[in-house]
Amino acid sequence: MRWSYILPRFTLLVLLWAFFFFAFDPLLKWGLIKGLEKGAKAKAEIQALKTSFLHPSLKLTGLAIGDSKEEYRNLLEFAELSFSAEGAPLLEKKLVVDSASLKGLRFGTPRKTSGKLPFVKEEPSELVDAMVAESKGFALERAADVKTDAASDYKVDPAELESVKLAKQLEESYQKDYAAISSRVDTKKYEAGLDAMKARYEKAKGEKNFAKQAKDYADIAKEVKKLTADFKKDKEETEASLAKAKDAFKAVEEARKKDMAAVMAKMKLPSLDTQSIARMLAGPLIAEKTALAMKWMALARKYMPANTKGVLKNEARRGREVHFPKEKTYPTVLVRRLELTGELGEDPLEYSGTVEGLTTQPQVYGRPTTAVIKGVKGARRLDFKTSVDATGTEIMTASELSYAGMPVARLQLGSPSSFMVDITNGTGALEASLKTAGEEISGNAAFRLAGASFKPKADNIKAAPLRSAVESSFAGLSSAVIGAEISGTMKSPRLAINTDLANALSKAFSGAMGAEVKKAQEAAQKKVDEALKPYRAKLDNLAAAKQAELGGKLKDAESKISGMSDGLLKNLTPGKMKLPKFKL
Amino acid sequence: MRQFFQGLTAETTAGQIGAGITLGFLIGLMPKATLTAQLLIVLMMATRVNIPMAILTVFAVSLVNPLLDKITDPIGYALLTSEALRPLWTKLYNMPIAPWTGFNNTVVPGGLVFGALLSAPVYFTGRRFGVFYNEKFRERVMNSKFVKGLKASWLLDWYFKGAV
Numbered sequence: 001m002r003w004s005y006i007l008p009r010f011t012l013l014v015l016l017w018a019f020f021f022f023a024f025d026p027l028l029k030w031g032l033i034k035g036l037e038k039g040a041k042a043k044a045e046i047q048a049l050k051t052s053f054l055h056p057s058l059k060l061t062g063l064a065i066g067d068s069k070e071e072y073r074n075l076l077e078f079a080e081l082s083f084s085a086e087g088a089p090l091l092e093k094k095l096v097v098d099s100a101s102l103k104g105l106r107f108g109t110p111r112k113t114s115g116k117l118p119f120v121k122e123e124p125s126e127l128v129d130a131m132v133a134e135s136k137g138f139a140l141e142r143a144a145d146v147k148t149d150a151a152s153d154y155k156v157d158p159a160e161l162e163s164v165k166l167a168k169q170l171e172e173s174y175q176k177d178y179a180a181i182s183s184r185v186d187t188k189k190y191e192a193g194l195d196a197m198k199a200r201y202e203k204a205k206g207e208k209n210f211a212k213q214a215k216d217y218a219d220i221a222k223e224v225k226k227l228t229a230d231f232k233k234d235k236e237e238t239e240a241s242l243a244k245a246k247d248a249f250k251a252v253e254e255a256r257k258k259d260m261a262a263v264m265a266k267m268k269l270p271s272l273d274t275q276s277i278a279r280m281l282a283g284p285l286i287a288e289k290t291a292l293a294m295k296w297m298a299l300a301r302k303y304m305p306a307n308t309k310g311v312l313k314n315e316a317r318r319g320r321e322v323h324f325p326k327e328k329t330y331p332t333v334l335v336r337r338l339e340l341t342g343e344l345g346e347d348p349l350e351y352s353g354t355v356e357g358l359t360t361q362p363q364v365y366g367r368p369t370t371a372v373i374k375g376v377k378g379a380r381r382l383d384f385k386t387s388v389d390a391t392g393t394e395i396m397t398a399s400e401l402s403y404a405g406m407p408v409a410r411l412q413l414g415s416p417s418s419f420m421v422d423i424t425n426g427t428g429a430l431e432a433s434l435k436t437a438g439e440e441i442s443g444n445a446a447f448r449l450a451g452a453s454f455k456p457k458a459d460n461i462k463a464a465p466l467r468s469a470v471e472s473s474f475a476g477l478s479s480a481v482i483g484a485e486i487s488g489t490m491k492s493p494r495l496a497i498n499t500d501l502a503n504a505l506s507k508a509f510s511g512a513m514g515a516e517v518k519k520a521q522e523a524a525q526k527k528v529d530e531a532l533k534p535y536r537a538k539l540d541n542l543a544a545a546k547q548a549e550l551g552g553k554l555k556d557a558e559s560k561i562s563g564m565s566d567g568l569l570k571n572l573t574p575g576k577m578k579l580p581k582f583k584l
Numbered sequence: 585m586r587q588f589f590q591g592l593t594a595e596t597t598a599g600q601i602g603a604g605i606t607l608g609f610l611i612g613l614m615p616k617a618t619l620t621a622q623l624l625i626v627l628m629m630a631t632r633v634n635i636p637m638a639i640l641t642v643f644a645v646s647l648v649n650p651l652l653d654k655i656t657d658p659i660g661y662a663l664l665t666s667e668a669l670r671p672l673w674t675k676l677y678n679m680p681i682a683p684w685t686g687f688n689n690t691v692v693p694g695g696l697v698f699g700a701l702l703s704a705p706v707y708f709t710g711r712r713f714g715v716f717y718n719e720k721f722r723e724r725v726m727n728s729k730f731v732k733g734l735k736a737s738w739l740l741d742w743y744f745k746g747a748v
């Protein structure tokens with residue numbers, strides 16, 4: 001034996017053991033902190049981390065992650081996370097945890113030291129910025145000077161209108177969509193299929209065995225019918241895709257409304273549209289919460305396998321891999337059940353729950369990840385459940401949140417530069433649901449506020465009648481409902497906000513100086529519509545032309561294919577049998 | 585590295601060269617990122633075979649792997665899909681660590697069988713090459729500027745502890 005080879009390797013093994021015994025935990029702790037700081041863009045702390053290899057386990061205590069937006073606040077913190085890994089899967093390089101425990105999870109807690117990281121800048125949220133800008137731009141100061149011809153000197157530049165920009169974008173994307181849809185209409189494969197059937201029919205026609213001929217004819221007829229049905233299905237799908245592409249045009253109308261509000265703001269006139277008022281009042285707050293939820297979702301999706309087909313693929317660099325039945329298949333990382341406890345809010349509401357099926361390979365595990373959290377304290381009640389299903393080709397999520405009896409110490413709606421309402425000492429109830437399918441997102445939320453006091457801050461409204469109308473519309477008010485609907489995609493979500501406070505405010509505006517503002521608004525709307533008209537017409541004409549073009553193409557193909565299949569089906573009757581004649 | 589340079593001058597009997605070439609041939613046939621190949625490498629380093637010849641053979645065989653795979657792949661496929669051996673493969677597949685050997689990759693069992701079948705001819709050819717190397721090249725290698733330079737270098741001398 002070559003001992004000079006064996007001894008150094010043995011020493012290396014001893015050193016390896018020493019590394020895991022003395023240095024592994026501090027290094028893992030350091031790595032985790034750095035990873036968390038990178039993800040959260042704020043400081044992260046871990047009090048202690050201990051791993052064990054003989055009975056593979058991990059215990060992590062005192063984790064706190066700072067909030068990148070608030071220097072002295074934590075995004076979340078928890079007291080302890082512990083789990084033991086199963087030994088056998090580790091030999092297959094897989095981490096399987098039967099039961100884990102997460103204790104003392106809290107969000108938004110204050111921190112003693114700064115959580116800011118040097119040289120890290122939080123990326124601004126487009127959604128929040130747009131809502132804040134709209135709220136700030138909501139003009140009330142010139143409402144007193146409004147004249148019927150307020151819009152006459154104001155010129156609308158089509159290049160600056162969001163609706164025009166969107167129409168141009170849509171024109172481009174529709175052209176691309178149409179090209180993609182049109183290229184998918186492949187009638188040749190059906191024609192080739194029918195030609196093959198025709199050849200089979202000719203062959204079967206010469207068959208002398210009547211029973212075999214009948215069977216061949218029946219088979220051909222069956223396949224011809226299937227081919228025709230497949231074509232019809234393809235045709236319907238193509239038409240639906242084109243209609244879906246046209247659906248995107250609806251966004252122009254939304255953009256037009258926003259343009260109107262922007263034009264009114266530029267003319268320093270208030271918008272009477274309740275949606276604009278609702279966006280001014282609750283937009284920044286809801287957009288901020290939505291952006292935070294989206295940030296969490298984006299973070300979760302980042303670490304979630306988008307398409308886990310890869311884990312099952314047979315891809316060896318050399319040779320071929322032959323797979324055999326597996327008695328037990330484990331995903332690379334799996335936590336079967338995580339027990340969770342924590343607190344919510346300043347007057348803490350204790351909650352507990354479970355997360356099941358947390359895995360990096362949902363397709364191998366074959367079940368969705370689910371979480372159920374509940375908490376009750378007096379009249380306060382929290383119910384949250386969520387399901388993340390990544391077992392298919394795209395990730396589907398469904399979440400529901402219900403939080404009743406929520407204390408609302410102070411809530412500010414609106415913008416200090418235009419109009420604000422201070423809401424204090426109320427009780428809120430939140431009902432929210434959110435669903436995602438791939439990139440598509442849809443959801444709604446309703447926040448009902450009761451027993452609160454509403455104080456409007458209307459100092460920026462210089463027109464006395466309007467100011468008193470606004471103030472009186474909030475007098476005696478003790479409840480409100482704020483609703484939000486989210487749609488669109490993860491990358492560009494659309495948010496629609498409504499609130500009964502907006503209705504009250506709109507009535508106050510209309511009552512005080514609605515007639516003048518309305519006239520100015522109509523004049524401004526005319527200008528916006530005129531600027532948008534040629535682009536909208538171009539878009540509609542394009543859609544109509546392309547729809548007609550594709551419709552014609554599909555119709556031609558349909559008549560050709562149905563003609564061919566009808567002709568074939570008509571001939572598919574077995575040859576006449578000569579029956580014996582009987583003389584009676 | 586050390587084993588390589590030591591092997592240029594030591595463990596150069598014809599048998600050791602033949603054994604090194606045989607082991608190198610077998611390792612060369614295997615996909616390297618498998619436990620099987622790694623175990624064969626450990627075996628090569630731990631036994632007194634000629635390492636430079638083994639390493640050169642690994643490289644040479646690895647270069648012609650695309651061609652050799654055309655032979656080893658069907659052999660391995662036939663073995664892995666054989667009904668008689670199916671219970672064995674299934675048992676191995678469900679055992680811990682065994683999947684790391686890459687036994688379910690056609691070129692691993694195929695390469696092992698092909699290598700085992702050719703081990704005797706490769707060994708004897710390698711031994712004959714060893715005799716030829718010792719007669720014609722060993723002295724030339726020993727007296728080459730490269731090896732002399734190595735011997736003269738105090739750093740390498742310290743590293744090799746006078747083994748070269």
